[in-house]
Amino acid sequence: MSTVNDITGTGTGTGTGTGAGTGTGTGTGPGAATANRAYWACADTLTLVRRTLLNYRRTPSAIVWQLGFPIVSVLLYGFVFGSAMLVPGGGDYREFLMPGMFTMTMAFGLMNTAAAVVSDNSKGVVDRFRSMPMAPSAVPIGRSLSDLMVAAAELAILAATALAIGWTSDGGPGATLLGFGLLLFLRFSLIWVGVWCGLVLPNTEAAGALYAVIFPVTMISSVYVAPALMPSWLAPVAAWNPISSTVTATRELFGNPGAGGGSWVEQHAVLMAFAWPLAVTAVFLPLAVRRYRSLSR
Amino acid sequence: MPEHAVLAEGLSKRYGKKRRDDVTHALDGFDLAVRPGTVHGLLGPNGAGKTTAVRILATLLRADGGRAEVAGVDVARDPRGVRARIGLVGQFAAVDEGLTGRQNLELFGRLFHLGGRAARVRAGELLDLFALTEAADKGAGQYSGGMRRRLDLAASMILAPAVLFLDEPTTGLDPRARGEVWDAVRTLVAGGTTVLLTTQYLDEADRLASRITVMDRGRAIADDTPDGLKDRVGGDRVEVVVAEPADLPAARAVLARIAGTDPRTDEAERRVHAPVTDRVAALTEVARTLQEERIAVEDLALRRPALDDVFLKLTGGRETTTDTEKEEVAA
Numbered sequence: 086m087s088t089v090n091d092i093t094g095t096g097t098g099t100g101t102g103t104g105a106g107t108g109t110g111t112g113t114g115p116g117a118a119t120a121n122r123a124y125w126a127c128a129d130t131l132t133l134v135r136r137t138l139l140n141y142r143r144t145p146s147a148i149v150w151q152l153g154f155p156i157v158s159v160l161l162y163g164f165v166f167g168s169a170m171l172v173p174g175g176g177d178y179r180e181f182l183m184p185g186m187f188t189m190t191m192a193f194g195l196m197n198t199a200a201a202v203v204s205d206n207s208k209g210v211v212d213r214f215r216s217m218p219m220a221p222s223a224v225p226i227g228r229s230l231s232d233l234m235v236a237a238a239e240l241a242i243l244a245a246t247a248l249a250i251g252w253t254s255d256g257g258p259g260a261t262l263l264g265f266g267l268l269l270f271l272r273f274s275l276i277w278v279g280v281w282c283g284l285v286l287p288n289t290e291a292a293g294a295l296y297a298v299i300f301p302v303t304m305i306s307s308v309y310v311a312p313a314l315m316p317s318w319l320a321p322v323a324a325w326n327p328i329s330s331t332v333t334a335t336r337e338l339f340g341n342p343g344a345g346g347g348s349w350v351e352q353h354a355v356l357m358a359f360a361w362p363l364a365v366t367a368v369f370l371p372l373a374v375r376r377y378r379s380l381s382r
Numbered sequence: 383m384p385e386h387a388v389l390a391e392g393l394s395k396r397y398g399k400k401r402r403d404d405v406t407h408a409l410d411g412f413d414l415a416v417r418p419g420t421v422h423g424l425l426g427p428n429g430a431g432k433t434t435a436v437r438i439l440a441t442l443l444r445a446d447g448g449r450a451e452v453a454g455v456d457v458a459r460d461p462r463g464v465r466a467r468i469g470l471v472g473q474f475a476a477v478d479e480g481l482t483g484r485q486n487l488e489l490f491g492r493l494f495h496l497g498g499r500a501a502r503v504r505a506g507e508l509l510d511l512f513a514l515t516e517a518a519d520k521g522a523g524q525y526s527g528g529m530r531r532r533l534d535l536a537a538s539m540i541l542a543p544a545v546l547f548l549d550e551p552t553t554g555l556d557p558r559a560r561g562e563v564w565d566a567v568r569t570l571v572a573g574g575t576t577v578l579l580t581t582q583y584l585d586e587a588d589r590l591a592s593r594i595t596v597m598d599r600g601r602a603i604a605d606d607t608p609d610g611l612k613d614r615v616g617g618d619r620v621e622v623v624v625a626e627p628a629d630l631p632a633a634r635a636v637l638a639r640i641a642g643t644d645p646r647t648d649e650a651e652r653r654v655h656a657p658v659t660d661r662v663a664a665l666t667e668v669a670r671t672l673q674e675e676r677i678a679v680e681d682l683a684l685r686r687p688a689l690d691d692v693f694l695k696l697t698g699g700r701e702t703t704t705d706t707e708k709e710e711v712a713a
Contacts, residue, residue, distance in 0.1 A: 137487075140480040143521065195532060209476035213537070216440045216470040218462055219493045319617040381444050 093343045099167065134234070137201075151197060151262060152239055155190045156246055159183070169292035173311045176342025183252040184264075184335040187309035190239055191272040192211055192303050193253045198232050200292045202283020215380070225377060229276045236272040240265060257338030264338035267358045271331045274362035277309025279370035284376040311343050312351070324348050327361035332356035355356065387545050387576035388416035394600075395434050408434040410600035411448070416593075418544075419576040421567065423591030423608075425584065427697055431600040432580045433473075436549050439578070440470045444600075453544040467548040469538030469575075473553060475530040476537070479523035483514050484531050486522055492535045508536040512566055521603030528559025535566050539575075539692075546570060549580045561623060563568035564590060584690050598697045609694045620668050621655040621685050625678035630654060636671045640664055652680070 139147055162170070163179040170178045205211050214224055254261040286292050303321050306312075312323035323329055324346065333354035336344035350357055395409040408433040409431045416584040424432050437443040439452055439462040450457045466673035479487045484505050504604025509515045510537065512532040517525065522533060531551060538546060541706040548567065567590060571577055581587050587594055588608050596604040596611070604611060624633050630647060634654045635644040641664065658664035665684045672679055 127491055128495070132489065135492075136478065136481070137488050140478070143480055143482075161690055167438055207474075209472040210478065211476040212442055212472050212492075213470060213476040214493070215442055216468065216488070217493055218465040218495065381442060 129219045129223035130227045134231040137231035154273050155186045165173045180341045181343040183247045185332050188332045189303045191268050194277040196295050198279025199282040203289050203292045232276050256338045260338040264335040272361045275363040277373045280373040330357035383552045386415045387418040390414040390450040393445050394447035396442050407428050407595040407600050421591045423587035423594040426597030436547050438546050459654045467544045468544040471548045472540045477522050477532040482519050484518040491540050494540050512536045527555050528562045543574045547578050612687045618661050619657045621683050623681035625680045629677045640667050
């Protein structure tokens with residue numbers, strides 16, 4: 086009983102009146118207000134990128150775990166199955182395999198994005214952000230920027246591993262850079278699929294189940310085996326898989342074996358490696374933004 | 383300063399709009415007025431609309447009807463203005479478990495636009511205030527439930543908000559951790575913050591709140607001080623628990639004679655109780671008479687009605703549980 090009295094006693098005595106001032110809205114005209122808003126949108130985005138990078142700095146093993154599967158795959162498929170694998174047109178299977186591993190790592194990144202968004206959403210972190218005077222756009226933009234940075238780091242580590250087992254890019258610096266650019270572009274488009282999944286799925290367990298979808302999708306592609314060697318009913322599915330386009334395009338750009346193929350989609354792989362991610366982004370970026378906005382409905 | 387820290391008038395919110403029979407009224411003409419500098423409790427059974435009300439006031443959800451002001455700012459017209467004046471502590475500790483306590487507070491400080499240096503200074507102050515300095519550089523994932531809650535509270539206090547929303551802040555905490563959170567809340571109110579506290583624990587509202595709004599089916603059905611609410615179910619009462627079930631009618635007769643009203647009997651618990659006006663005199667009289675009539679008594683007491691009694695009376699017997707509320711349909 087006395088505690089209730091204590092509270093009213095102190096509370097009515099001091100009153101409120103703190104905390105009204107923030108950094109927002111200090112500009113004078115409408116132009117200054119817009120510039121101010123843009124400034125804080127950038128600053129908030131960078132703060133959220135910093136948050137992700139701090140997470141990785143505190144637990145660097147997270148990145149190793151994410152790379153575990155592709156690296157183990159390189160060793161298993163490259164060395165255990167390697168001698169039994171055929172490369173159309175001849176060539177070393179490990180050279181053939183690496184662009185597939187790069188692409189698969191980008192595709193699996195979708196699960197990291199989804200897991201991070203689900204975790205923030207289910208733990209109330211998204212609610213906290215939305216109840217703060219920060220720029221709302223900083224949340225998705227910060228997520229995509231930091232995921233791209235992590236993806237670039239993953240590619241660097243994987244490329245170093247690849248060089249160690251004898252993979253090289255014979256395409257010249259321009260084509261090589263374009264190849265890695267296309268890989269990051271695929272990852273970028275999948276970030277929005279991941280954000281959308283993260284907002285739709287109820288919990289991190291459900292996000293883990295995405296594996297059951299992504300794993301077969303990466304298998305039924307040109308990651309491990311050329312579609313030409315698959316049964317005739319499966320070959321077109323694998324060839325038209327968006328993941329295959331990035332794999333084939335990077336094989337072509339890196340000058341690795343097995344890039345060619347009979348179908349139109351395989352012959353225009355670089356074009357399709359632009360077109361597919363562009364289409365995925367065009368569909369899922371608006372979906373993700375709409376889903377985020379509908380949280381307040 | 384506005385007259386009310388929080389003001390809601392006729393707030394309404396419906397979920398599910400496709401089919402008419404599917405529509406749930408989460409809020410249906412909800413009114414609320416909170417005086418500045420107080421702790422105001424929001425009580426109600428599951429699905430009464432407490433969380434929906436808090437989410438609308440904290441600008442997380444748009445109302446379908448009615449209006450609301452927080453710290454004098456309209457939530458629909460200027461949500462950003464509201465956000466600069468509030469703190470929100472939801473049902474889960476919304477902290478990044480991959481970061482340390484200090485990193486968490488610095489992160490939120492930057493997002494409140496304090497700038498790097500001020501965010502660092504403020505993080506240090508809050509760690510001190512919430513007794514987390516020792517654990518400041520440990521990962522928040524290793525914190526105990528109470529510590530994580532305190533870090534969560536600290537994060538909501540970065541700007542010393544005018545109004546703090548606490549949505550079931552002690553759900554799932556052990557008694558010691560609950561005590562820690564209560565102490566933290568008292569510290570905040572002493573600093574001038576107004577707190578709107580949603581809780582399912584009636585003793586929590588009783589301890590912290592100077593005024594309580596009881597909600598049911600999306601409306602406020604009572605608004606009073608804890609004592610005022612208790613008076614509504616009658617004043618103090620004398621309660622007798624007899625040792626032998628056979629003595630129950632005799633004890634009942636004694637109580638009826640002295641209290642002058644018809645006592646209520648709970649046979650399973652061998653208990654009989656009746657409201658009294660001259661409290662201690664009645665208690666003494668009952669004790670003396672029971673002894674004279676040689677009725678063996680296990681317990682004899684003068685009891686204030688608990689908020690539970692109020693709650694059960696007002697909401698027609700629908701009890702609260704500690705389950706997480708399902709009132710917001712996954713949006």
